[in-house]
Amino acid sequence: xxxEATAFVPGHVTGLFSAHPHDDPAAAGSRGAGVTxxxxxRATVRRSSGASGDETTTLTLNDEPLxxxxxxDVLSTLGVPDDVSVAVRTPLPVGAGFGVSGATALGVALAAxxxxxxxxxxxxxxxxxxxxxxxxxxxxxxxxxxxxxGVPIRLEPGAPGVGRMDGIPARPxxxxxxxxxxxxxxxxxxxxxxxxxxxxxxxxxxxxxxxxARFAALSRRFAxxxxxxxxxxxxxxxxxxxxxxxxxxxxxxxxxFAFGTGLTDAGYDPEVCRVHPGGASLADE
Amino acid sequence: xxxEATAFVPGHVTGLFSAHPHDDPAAAGSRGAGVTxxxxxRATVRRSSGASGDETTTLTLNDEPLxxxxxxDVLSTLGVPDDVSVAVRTPLPVGAGFGVSGATALGVALAAxxxxxxxxxxxxxxxxxxxxxxxxxxxxxxxxxxxxxGVPIRLEPGAPGVGRMDGIPARPxxxxxxxxxxxxxxxxxxxxxxxxxxxxxxxxxxxxxxxxARFAALSRRFAxxxxxxxxxxxxxxxxxxxxxxxxxxxxxxxxxFAFGTGLTDAGYDPEVCRVHPGGASLADE
Numbered sequence: 001x002x003x004e005a006t007a008f009v010p011g012h013v014t015g016l017f018s019a020h021p022h023d024d025p026a027a028a029g030s031r032g033a034g035v036t037x038x039x040x041x042r043a044t045v046r047r048s049s050g051a052s053g054d055e056t057t058t059l060t061l062n063d064e065p066l067x068x069x070x071x072x073d074v075l076s077t078l079g080v081p082d083d084v085s086v087a088v089r090t091p092l093p094v095g096a097g098f099g100v101s102g103a104t105a106l107g108v109a110l111a112a113x114x115x116x117x118x119x120x121x122x123x124x125x126x127x128x129x130x131x132x133x134x135x136x137x138x139x140x141x142x143x144x145x146x147x148x149x150g151v152p153i154r155l156e157p158g159a160p161g162v163g164r165m166d167g168i169p170a171r172p173x174x175x176x177x178x179x180x181x182x183x184x185x186x187x188x189x190x191x192x193x194x195x196x197x198x199x200x201x202x203x204x205x206x207x208x209x210x211x212x213a214r215f216a217a218l219s220r221r222f223a224x225x226x227x228x229x230x231x232x233x234x235x236x237x238x239x240x241x242x243x244x245x246x247x248x249x250x251x252x253x254x255x256x257f258a259f260g261t262g263l264t265d266a267g268y269d270p271e272v273c274r275v276h277p278g279g280a281s282l283a284d285e
Numbered sequence: 286x287x288x289e290a291t292a293f294v295p296g297h298v299t300g301l302f303s304a305h306p307h308d309d310p311a312a313a314g315s316r317g318a319g320v321t322x323x324x325x326x327r328a329t330v331r332r333s334s335g336a337s338g339d340e341t342t343t344l345t346l347n348d349e350p351l352x353x354x355x356x357x358d359v360l361s362t363l364g365v366p367d368d369v370s371v372a373v374r375t376p377l378p379v380g381a382g383f384g385v386s387g388a389t390a391l392g393v394a395l396a397a398x399x400x401x402x403x404x405x406x407x408x409x410x411x412x413x414x415x416x417x418x419x420x421x422x423x424x425x426x427x428x429x430x431x432x433x434x435g436v437p438i439r440l441e442p443g444a445p446g447v448g449r450m451d452g453i454p455a456r457p458x459x460x461x462x463x464x465x466x467x468x469x470x471x472x473x474x475x476x477x478x479x480x481x482x483x484x485x486x487x488x489x490x491x492x493x494x495x496x497x498a499r500f501a502a503l504s505r506r507f508a509x510x511x512x513x514x515x516x517x518x519x520x521x522x523x524x525x526x527x528x529x530x531x532x533x534x535x536x537x538x539x540x541x542f543a544f545g546t547g548l549t550d551a552g553y554d555p556e557v558c559r560v561h562p563g564g565a566s567l568a569d570e
Binding site: 008110113114119120121122123125149150153160161164166167168169170171207209210211274276277278279281282283284 | 293395398399404405406407408410434435438445446449451452453454455456492494495496559561562563564566567568569
């Protein structure tokens with residue numbers, strides 16, 4: 001047993017998706033495709049000293065106190081005591097389509113399992129985080145994508161053992177610019193019929209040609225058909241296309257992402273990272 | 286289209302397994318558990334110049350010419366032309382239980398797909414490499430484990446979409462010493478009834494307690510029950526246990542592996558690496 005453990009979970013930008021609600025959170029989820037990023041979340045779980053008699057779980061994100069309902073859900077699923085401190089560090093913006101909530105839930109699951117010797121398998125930990133996200137309404141597909149890494153295709157929705165995954169074999173450089181926040185919960189709680197039809201069509205086309213260029217093109221078509229584009233994102237995507245690059249919108253955030261040097265070439269000053277080769281993992285012991 | 290691409294595939298040491306042959310190579314495979322390593326294979330595929338009129342695929346391992354039947358099988362499955370050069374670099378010994386053959390097949394699949402724009406998905410590439418290994422009789426479970434990374438548990442045998450995986454959430458330091466070669470093909474072509482019964486029991490027990498310490502203990506029990514231990518491996522495992530560490534035998538090689546500083550503490554001079562956090566992946570583009 002250790003007093004502290006840290007997990008790294010890659011960020012995840014969804015490019016196209018369809019929503020598949022279900023009464024069983026392990027069976028709920030999304031189909032679709034996205035990109036996991038070397039920019040991600042480092043979540044450190046510490047056993048509190050207990051000296052102060054303070055038995056409340058505390059959570060900080062880049063040293064600022066924060067509330068994230070899925071985290072308490074994960075700790076409860078794992079049967080972890082209440083006196084835990086969780087410190088999350090990330091270069092990613094919150095609420096902008098990078099799956100920070102899912103990454104935090106999954107990172108806490110991995111780290112808490114190690115600190116408190118819960119003896120869960122990776123599938124069990126991913127399931128705990130996936131179900132917590134679904135119950136909180138904060139995401140449907142980020143956790144299983146972040147557990148896998150690379151450029152994940154979600155063939156069938158749901159947690160490990162229910163859903164099915166594939167991937168696009170590519171590791172390009174990724175650039176992104178965020179203009180503001182969008183509420184995932186708001187979009188997911190509205191009528192998603194049109195969105196899901198557009199997402200299913202895009203996924204079917206992507207499976208016929210699983211390449212990065214096709215992914216970007218189908219993501220743009222999906223964003224238009226599902227009426228998700230913001231003004232800033234649309235301008236940026238057009239500018240990257242005009243400069244000969246590939247870009248689209250991060251679902252769901254007021255964020256544009258591009259491959260290679262797309263945003264730089266279009267005159268933006270983007271954040272730069274890469275596709276992450278692997279999935280969520282404990283940091284070196 | 287590029288003229289050259291490189292993929293990294295982690296080494297894989299199996300600790301316990303059961304063999305599940307099948308007429309369909311995608312459905313054939315093994316159940317069991319193992320450890321993927323940061324020591325692995327870098328496979329570079331180059332389009333040959335064609336200037337010499339030489340249309341034979343060449344393969345080198347650490348600059349030495351080598352024949353590996355699964356590699357030609359993979360290239361044929363992908364419909365890649367014959368004038369390809371494959372250069373493999375690895376610190377791992379061949380024929381010693383590290384899955385170098387499977388890693389090479391999978392690395393070639395990923396890199397050749399990129400060089401020749403074959404447009405296959407990751408599941409398709411893993412399936413091509415898995416089936417090539419099964420047909421060559423050189424392995425049953427390395428490829429799917431190497432595609433996943435971490436400490437993979439093979440719940441159900443077979444390629445992606447047929448088999449099912451889980452994992453032990455841990456990333457310990459790994460030490461290993463190799464005493465010589467063992468023939469995987471020889472063991473797999475013999476009667477595997479006893480081995481498979483021992484492997485099934487060990488896997489069932491591991492699923493009840495998916496931790497590194499339990500994995501090492503069950504791997505030792507499996508090696509004894511399946512009568513696989515060599516004299517050198519048995520001595521080394523005993524020495525590590527006497528020094529308070531965890532060690533077992535790499536299946537199938539005359540190789541001992543240990544976690545933490547087990548072999549060092551027992552007076553050996555081991556190679557040192559870690560559990561690899563992710564699976565096979567193209568190198569940075």
